[in-house]
Amino acid sequence: MSIAFIAVIAALLYLAAAGLQLASALQHNGSLSRSLIVIAIFALGCHAFLTWHNIYGHEGVNFGFFRIFSLIFLCINCVCLLALTKRPLQNLLVILFPLSAVGILISTLGPDTGAREHKVPLGVAAHVGSSVVAYSILTLAAIQAALLAAQDAQLKRRQMGGLLGVLPPLQLMESMLFELIWVGFVALTLSIGTGVLFMQDIFAQHLVHKTVLSIAAWILFAVLLWGRHWLGWRSQTAVRLTVSGSTVLMLAFLGSKLVLELVLEKS
Template sequence: MSASLLAPIAALLYLTATGLHLMHIFQQRQGLSRGVAVMGSIAMVCHSIVAVQGVSVTGGLSLGFYKISALMFLAVNLVCVLLMLRRPLQNLLVVLFPLSAMSVLVSTFAPETASITTQLPGGLLLHIGCSILAYAVLTLAAAQSALVAAQDYQLRHRHTHGIVQILPPLQLMEIMLFELLLVGVVLLTISIISGFIFLDDIFAQHLVHKTALTMLAWILFSVLLWGHHKLGWRSQTAVRLTLAGFAALMLAFFGSKLVLELILQRG
């Protein structure tokens, strides 16, 4: 089935699943309803086909701004679903599903912005794969930190209704945040090391900003993990450093691609 047909189906299912899950939350019910699970699963299957068709073109791979965005949100969703088998992260779907709907539509109907990459050795594939997984996990960490911030604010102001009633205890929320950060930093470390090894010049003019911002994000996340382990940093400190690192990481990837492909039109 063509991507032009599957993309609207995936988007519609994502948005419908979001609406159902919001109703589930407003009713202060725990867990994930069967309807959300079924529609979300079908949407991700359609999303997978669209994303693979988008990046796989005749003669090589298309890793343009719009195509890679759909692939990254697919990775975020898959990682979230996998982690939900162990941790209650289902409330993150309220943010992830609408963004996924937008990414799959834009990926399908927006014009191509990058030239086709014909040769990708195994080492470079490792770098790209670890980068996508690192971005996926750290995106979940950023979303989780936003929930921690909202929950901490309400508890500090003695608000016992609203988001406090539907989220796990704050201590568990923080544990999940630091678990995501640890996994994300490990993947980001592998991505950076493989980039130094397999890229011809990681500090080339068109890569230097991406490299510098990625290193900045790695430093911020690593300092946060060290501070949490050694000094007991948590709550607002964790939220601020997580969001700062995530902003640097997103600028490193999407910012550089946005400038090169959409403004300078250099694929």
């Protein structure tokens, strides 16, 4: 069985799971169907195999742009499915799974943009791992914030259908958002800390923009959490800072890799 065929199967499984969840949401069914869970698990299994193959399957390790893009969505999906055991985040799957399908296909069938490393030191691996976890969770928080903003706007317009009938209550949505932000903030702190400790020069010319933007994102999330604790910031303030911080963080990592690997053609 070819790798390309497995990628297509995984993409189709993700799309099927997203379709099931969309149908369930439109019927205002708040529970996860067993069929969706089974399909999602098979999709995740294929996704994990493909990600391992694309990053480690050849000679050396490849942390190229498309490979990392697929890895981030694998991590996001795993975090979301684990969180589903405690929190009703299932409607996020309607957005995440189609994006994951695209990520798998591009990662497997797209160009090889990253240089291969024959050996990755443990400290560098810890930095990459914590970075992926941080980006994944805070991206999930940004999607949650976007849904919260739409739900809040609909509530203010007193429109009782649509998202208000599909999503959990506004207060619970807000609580879930800050739970994601706290976990993502801790992971981002570990990412920056391991970068300082184990990377040779985080302010080197090809890394300085990534470092500065990551620190800027860390400051934005720190201010948000401080404001939440001491000033009781809610809803729109939380949404704006969450989306801003997540955007800066994505520019720090994926944006810098996109420019270096695809525009400047550097590893």
